[in-house]
Amino acid sequence: AEVVIVGSADEAGELGAELVQRLVAARPDAVLGLATGSTPLPLWQALIRRRLDLSRVRGFALDEYIGLPTGHPESYRAVIAREVVEPLGLTPELVRVPGDDGGPLELAGAAYERAIAEAGGVDLQVLGIGRTGHIGFNEPGSSLASTTRVKTLTEQTRVDNARFFPSLDEVPRHCLTQGLGTILRARHLLLFAFGEAKASAIAGAVEGPVTASLPGSAIQLHPLVTVIVDEAAASQLR
Numbered sequence: 134a135e136v137v138i139v140g141s142a143d144e145a146g147e148l149g150a151e152l153v154q155r156l157v158a159a160r161p162d163a164v165l166g167l168a169t170g171s172t173p174l175p176l177w178q179a180l181i182r183r184r185l186d187l188s189r190v191r192g193f194a195l196d197e198y199i200g201l202p203t204g205h206p207e208s209y210r211a212v213i214a215r216e217v218v219e220p221l222g223l224t225p226e227l228v229r230v231p232g233d234d235g236g237p238l239e240l241a242g243a244a245y246e247r248a249i250a251e252a253g254g255v256d257l258q259v260l261g262i263g264r265t266g267h268i269g270f271n272e273p274g275s276s277l278a279s280t281t282r283v284k285t286l287t288e289q290t291r292v293d294n295a296r297f298f299p300s301l302d303e304v305p306r307h308c309l310t311q312g313l314g315t316i317l318r319a320r321h322l323l324l325f326a327f328g329e330a331k332a333s334a335i336a337g338a339v340e341g342p343v344t345a346s347l348p349g350s351a352i353q354l355h356p357l358v359t360v361i362v363d364e365a366a367a368s369q370l371r
C-alpha cells in the first residue's frame with residue numbers, strides 16, 4: 134500500500150477528493166464504493182467544495198444495519214442520502230445500499246454482488262477502519278474471500294457506534310456487509326483513518342500479517358491501495 138501521512142483530516146479529504154476528481158474526469162459514470170461513519174466526512178466536505186458534476190456517478194454502500202425501521206435517520210441508506218447523495222449531487226437512483234431491494238435477507242447478498250458486477254465493478258472504494266480492525270462490517274474472523282452477507286456486529290463496534298443512537302440498546306446487532314472478497318475486487322482502495330484510537334488497527338492492516346483476525350489486513354492482497362492517515366493514526370507504524 135502507499136501510505137500518506139497528513140497533518141490533518143482536512144488535508145486527507147483534499148487528497149482523496151483529488152483522486153475522485155481525476156477518476157470522474159476520466160469516467161463521468163464512475164462507480165464509487167461508499168463508506169459511512171465519521172471517517173469519510175472530510176472527503177465529502179472536500180468534494181462539496183469542488184462542486185463537481187457527480188450526477189452520473191454510481192455508488193454502492195459498504196454496509197447497512199439490519200432491523201432499523203425504513204427511513205430511520207441512522208440507517209446507512211438515510212445517512213448516505215443526507216451526507217453524500219444530496220450535498221454532492223449524486224442521483225439517488227444510482228446509489229445502492231445492501232438490502233435496499235426489499236427482498237428476503239438471505240438473498241440480499243447475492244443480489245448486491247450481482248448489482249455490483251452489472252455496474253462493471255467498483256472503481257474506487259472508500260474505506261474507514263474500526264478499532265476491531267474491521268473494514269465494511271467484516272469483523273475479526275471474516276473470510277478473506279467473503280462476499281456480501283449478514284454479519285453480527287461485535288460488542289466493541291456497537292459501543293463505538295452508540296454515539297449515533299439514543300442508547301447502546303438501540304444499536305442494531307446485525308448488518309449486511311460487503312465481504313472482504315467483494316472489497317478486494319474494487320479497482321482502487323482508499324483507506325482513511327484519523328486519531329490514536331485507530332493506530333493499532335492501522336499498524337495491523339498495513340504491516341501485520343494478513344489474517345482474518347484483523348480483516349483490514351486483507352488490503353495487503355490488493356495491488357492498488359492508498360492509505361491516508363493523520364499522525365495519530367500512523368503512530369504505531371514502524
Ligand code: F6R
Pocket residue numbers: 167168169170171172173195196260261262263264267268269270
Ligand atoms: C462504515 C464501515 C465501517 C467504518 C468503521 C470506522 O460504512 O463500513 O467499517 O468505516 O467502523 O467508523 P468511523 O469512521 O465512524 O470511525
